Amino acid sequence: MNTEQSTKIDILRGGQFLVKETDCNDVFTPEDFSEEQKMMKDSVKEFVDREIWPNKEEFEKKNYKLTEEIMKKAGELGFLGVTVPEEYDGLGMDFISTMLVCDYISGATGSIATAFGAHTGIGTMPILLYGTEEQKKKYIPKLATGEWFGAYCLTEPDAGSDANSGKTKAVLSKDGKYYSISGQKMWISNAGFANMFIVFARIEDDKYITGFIVENDPENGITFGEEEKKLGIHASSTRQVFFNDTKVPVENMLSERGNGFKIAMNALNVGRIKLAVASLDAQRRVTDLAVKYSNDRVQFKTPIAKFGAIKSKLAEMATSAWVGESANYRAAKNIQDRIDIRLSEGSSYSEAELKSFEEYAIECSILKVACSEDIQNCSDQGIQIYGGMGFSADTPMESAWRDARIARIYEGTNEINRMLSVGMLVKKAMKGHVDLLGPAMKVADELTGIPSMEKPDFADVLSEEKAMIAKLKKVFLMVAGSAVQKFGPDLEEHQQLLLAAADILIETYMAESAILRAEKNANRYGIENQKYQIKMAQLYLYNAVDTVTIKAKEGIVSFAEGDEQRMMLMGLKRFTKYQNQPNVVELRNSIAEKLTSENKYCF
Structure with missing residues (x-):
């Protein structure tokens, strides 16, 4: 999409997803990749399968020289300078392309993922965003090409x-x-x-x-x-x-x-979303291996892929990867659109990028937390599917689990990022950038009003799921709004309450991203064509509702008492109730059977 087109879209500001409805046609999905981006993706995957994946054993032997050699080759192919302007010897591509390269170059081993992320993100971006012209000309070309x-x-x-x-x-x-x-x-x-x-x-x-x-x-x-x-x-x-x-x-x-x-803080905004996207292909590869192993491994004269316990794990692994992909590229396009708008208004390249990353700092923190925990859970389930072999260093699950563990620590621990996401949202509200007060007051009024007995018509695909997303947003506004009213500026001292509110925020954003992607693609490709993607969106939402229920209850009872507590708990029950409860077992079985019939991660 060119700059002129992107400026015509009503792009939500960072954090506004919580208080405004997003049209599915306004979100970017991986199905929207341009031909150039698809070629870049194929090029990176070919590079990884040729240069990195066959050498996994060497990386585990602490072959630092090999990491350096791989990084040099990546530089020669232009992968280190995807978003660097051409005037500094980069490829001058957009931020989505940068995310794409980071995604697919990071899946084979955490060693390359870390080296790549540290170099292209926090090692290069501070100069590109804050350096003088002389500093950029002196250092960026060397960094973009892998010379340095x-x-x-x-x-x-x-x-x-x-x-x-x-x-x-x-x-x-x-x-x-x-x-x-x-x-x-x-x-x-x-x-x-x-x-x-x-x-x-x-x-x-x-x-x-x-x-x-x-x-x-x-x-x-x-x-x-x-x-x-x-x-x-x-x-x-x-x-x-x-x-x-x-x-x-x-x-x-x-x-x-x-x-x-x-x-340092603004460099971390970039680092966080890139760390999130760097978790995705690792999830795809772990899931792919687990599917193949479960088809090959026979117990009680039956491939273990046929057992319900294994189906449940495979479905959840694939779903978390697909949902993470949905959310990452949604946010990446928001950032790129904001960059395009700022450039069209006369901002310099550095200012446009800097301000746009800062604008979506909340989403960057959300993604960092969600995806780093998803890859940890995915690799843990991968070990479990492999059983005793999964615990062996002779199979790739063991190293995948160990490599995944650091992602919850660097670029700001997940605890820090959880509290930041809520804290930044409250600050945006105080500055008038996100209207939380108005919607929060409406939710408060709704709690004291008489609930409607009229059952909504959920005839359209994913219409009930979209309604549930709207209700999850009400849960956050109810909990966070009451907490801000009660504690004011002292809210930051109540860390466990902030952590609970953050989990509601995170699950809402991730689930909404999945629903919007599934809806957009169902509208253009047909429901039957997208039936498994719809099921994954529904499965993720089901789990998100459970998490929101637990975390909201935890938050409510920590600061509300008496009638206020009872009213909020009743509101929570109302806001997390399905009209048509999904059959979660059928969802998992269907997704898993699609994976095992294809014998790979196929979404």
């Missing part, structure tokens, strides 16, 4: 989730020509082969840290710890980096003094 590799030095022994608490210092020289940086950074991905670091340090007693571009020169006071011994991502180079009076020219300051915390 980047790393991101933020975390310290005492500065993890509290990123601004770092103790690394930057002292200006007497002649004002350079800064001397001294400090310790840890858990630095790509440290073993990085040519350049984005380093965050504090100047004097500044309130906020400052970002610097630091070239890797061992004769300039830069030393490294040994490679970390890790649970997973074995061939991802992860080391401590020590700076001892490392001299950095003043022109290598990134953005302005004291702007480092802002750079």
Whole structure:
């Protein structure tokens, strides 16, 4: 879609999905990929199947050199610079294409997923978004082509989730020509082969840290710890980096003094959605392997794929991958459309990207949490389907499970991202960017009103599911609205309540994305053609309703008492009630039988 067309769409602002209905025709789905994007996808898949998948054993043996070699080849093919403008030797493609490459290059091993994500995301984007023209011309072409590799030095022994608490210092020289940086950074991905670091340090007693571009020169006071011994991502180079009076020219300051915390947080917005999409092909591959194994494995003279317990697992694994795909590309297109609008209004490339990622920070956090947990659950079920063999390092399930575990920690822990998603939404409401107050008051009025006895007509495909999505949004508004009213600015101190509200928000967004994709494709390809996709959307929603019920009840009883509590619990029951309860066993069986008949992940 070109810029002129995209500006005509009523694009929801970040977080507005909660209070406004989205037309299915306005969401982007993988079925909407352009021919160029399909070719890019095929090219990346061919590269992974040729260069990465056959070498899985080598990655588990901590072959860091192989990771570096694969990254260089990826750079030669243009995969490291998909969204980098052509003037800096990139391919100049859109953000959806960037997500597409990140998706399919990351599925074979977490080691490459981490190296790729760290380099193209937090290793390159800070310069592209915040660098001067001179900095971009000097560094971006090398990073985009794989001539150089980047790393991101933020975390310290005492500065993890509290990123601004770092103790690394930057002292200006007497002649004002350079800064001397001294400090310790840890858990630095790509440290073993990085040519350049984005380093965050504090100047004097500044309130906020400052970002610097630091070239890797061992004769300039830069030393490294040994490679970390890790649970997973074995061939991802992860080391401590020590700076001892490392001299950095003043022109290598990134953005302005004291702007480092802002750079770090905004870089993480990009990193979060890219981490989410990087979980998808891993889920597809794990599901694919589990399907094949369950068809081949015979017990009691029957392939285990025929057993209901296995069908349930396969259906849930495939569904989470398909739903994650739906939500990621929906958000990616929202971001790209916002970039296009800003560019058409005269914004610079950097400003357009920066503001657009910031706009959808809530969705980025939602996706990061949902998809990182889905790949963990998927790989765990994969091990279970393989049984004893799944626990063996001779099969790919064991390494998939170990590699998946880190995704819930980096780019901000899932606990931090849960609380951020709700906190950012409340702040948007206070700024008037998202009208939560009006809809929340309507829900409050509805709770005290007389429920309608009229049964709605759910004749159209997915019409009841869409109505359920609308009711789940009411649950969030009921819980969060009452909590904000009760605690005000002190809400952030009630972390367990925030976590419960976040799960309602997450499940609502993910389920809605699935319903919208299924509806859009059913309308254009026919219900029969999309019957399994419709079933997956229904299955995910069924599970989402259960999660929302549990989390909302947990939240309500934590702060409401007496009549208020009873009224809210009655409202919760009303808002989570189906008119036509889906047969969840039939849904799972049907999805699983489609998978096993195709003998692969086929959606």
